[in-house]
Amino acid sequence: xxxxxxxxxxxxxxxxxxxxxxxxxxxxxxxxxxxxxxxxxxxxxxxxxxxxxxxxxxxxxxxxxxxxxxxxxxxxxxxxxxxxxxxxxxxxxxxxxxxxxxxxxxxxxxxxxxxxxxxxxxxxxxxxxxxxxxxxxxxxxxxxxxxxxxxxxxxxxxxxxxxxxxxxxxxxxxxxxxxxxx
Amino acid sequence: xxxxxxxxxxxxxxxxxxxxxxxxxxxxxxxxxxxxxxxxxxxxxxxxxxxxxxxxxxxxxxxxxxxxxxxxxxxxxxxxxxxxxxxxxxxxxxxxxxxxxxxxxxxxxxxxxxxxxxxxxxxxxxxxxxxxxxxxxxxxxxxxxxxxxxxxxxxxxxxxxxxxxxxxxxxxxxxxxxxxxx
Numbered sequence: 001x002x003x004x005x006x007x008x009x010x011x012x013x014x015x016x017x018x019x020x021x022x023x024x025x026x027x028x029x030x031x032x033x034x035x036x037x038x039x040x041x042x043x044x045x046x047x048x049x050x051x052x053x054x055x056x057x058x059x060x061x062x063x064x065x066x067x068x069x070x071x072x073x074x075x076x077x078x079x080x081x082x083x084x085x086x087x088x089x090x091x092x093x094x095x096x097x098x099x100x101x102x103x104x105x106x107x108x109x110x111x112x113x114x115x116x117x118x119x120x121x122x123x124x125x126x127x128x129x130x131x132x133x134x135x136x137x138x139x140x141x142x143x144x145x146x147x148x149x150x151x152x153x154x155x156x157x158x159x160x161x162x163x164x165x166x167x168x169x170x171x172x173x174x175x176x177x178x179x180x181x182x
Numbered sequence: 183x184x185x186x187x188x189x190x191x192x193x194x195x196x197x198x199x200x201x202x203x204x205x206x207x208x209x210x211x212x213x214x215x216x217x218x219x220x221x222x223x224x225x226x227x228x229x230x231x232x233x234x235x236x237x238x239x240x241x242x243x244x245x246x247x248x249x250x251x252x253x254x255x256x257x258x259x260x261x262x263x264x265x266x267x268x269x270x271x272x273x274x275x276x277x278x279x280x281x282x283x284x285x286x287x288x289x290x291x292x293x294x295x296x297x298x299x300x301x302x303x304x305x306x307x308x309x310x311x312x313x314x315x316x317x318x319x320x321x322x323x324x325x326x327x328x329x330x331x332x333x334x335x336x337x338x339x340x341x342x343x344x345x346x347x348x349x350x351x352x353x354x355x356x357x358x359x360x361x362x363x364x
């Protein structure tokens with residue numbers, strides 16, 4: 001098997017690749033945005049996302065299948081539903097906010113962002129938490145080392161080889177079980 | 183103009199929609215992943231992403247055009263290049279990590295994640311910062327209120343109510359921005 005093919009197979013295991021399969025199209029992330037804004041009803045998603053009903057329907061179905069949203073019957077309207085976030089969908093909120101922060105910092109027009117998320121009780125914008133090193137300093141890319149995780153497939157074990165800490169290439173397998181115990 | 187159309191136009195201003203135009207396809211995010219892993223050369227991207235060279239070439243061009251990566255000539259190989267992250271690309275790292283965290287928490291196989299990011303100096307996994315309220319408690323979706331930002335287009339201003347700061351409670355969608363009045 002060529003290494004390109006091995007790389008492609010290893011991608012199937014990558015949790016970011018898996019995440020992008022769920023949220024990595026523009027419509028899906030905009031539907032999630034609306035859910036975070038409090039929208040629940042089909043016609044409101046349609047209006048605020050500006051999406052054709054057949055596409056919306058397909059995307060909602062995909063999000064429901066992925067367990068990110070669920071469909072709740074509206075008792076007062078037989079045959080109608082609301083779409084609400086599951087725990088899995090609510091748990092994506094920090095990732096949504098991180099995307100928004102990057103977008104606001106690098107892609108927004110000079111006048112500023114479209115919307116601001118306020119900490120309701122404090123009445124001021126929520127703070128985006130910063131990545132920090134163990135010593136409290138800001139974490140830079142240079143401070144990061146990649147090691148195989150507990151579930152790493154052979155391709156990734158060989159690639160990132162070694163114990164947590166990355167010093168001992170020969171002990172890749174040991175590294176995995178040690179990682180798991182943590 | 184229909185409100186669906188207005189919604190679609192307002193999306194053009196949404197920084198998350200803009201972010202997804204750059205990173206919101208599977209290949210682009212995997213190329214960024216490899217850049218965070220330290221990959222710089224075309225053939226290494228090709229192998230590790232498991233991507234056809236023509237698609238890789240197009241995606242790298244897109245990332246360079248978006249200012250997320252830049253192409254640096256390799257002096258020792260005339261006509262060959264490395265692809266390195268710009269500040270804009272490096273600044274996406276927290277968003278990448280947030281996506282990875284969600285993926286690891288909800289989508290990884292039960293054995294665990296493929297890779298772990300270590301804090302190199304401390305020799306232990308980096309800590310994913312938690313969203314917190316001003317009073318230090320974990321921030322839940324319920325704690326958040328959406329108000330128009332400084333650059334809000336009219337559609338969003340009308341939707342999220344009045345002046346930046348949200349003192350003028352939204353009339354369009356009651357669900358969204360009630361509660362804050364300080």
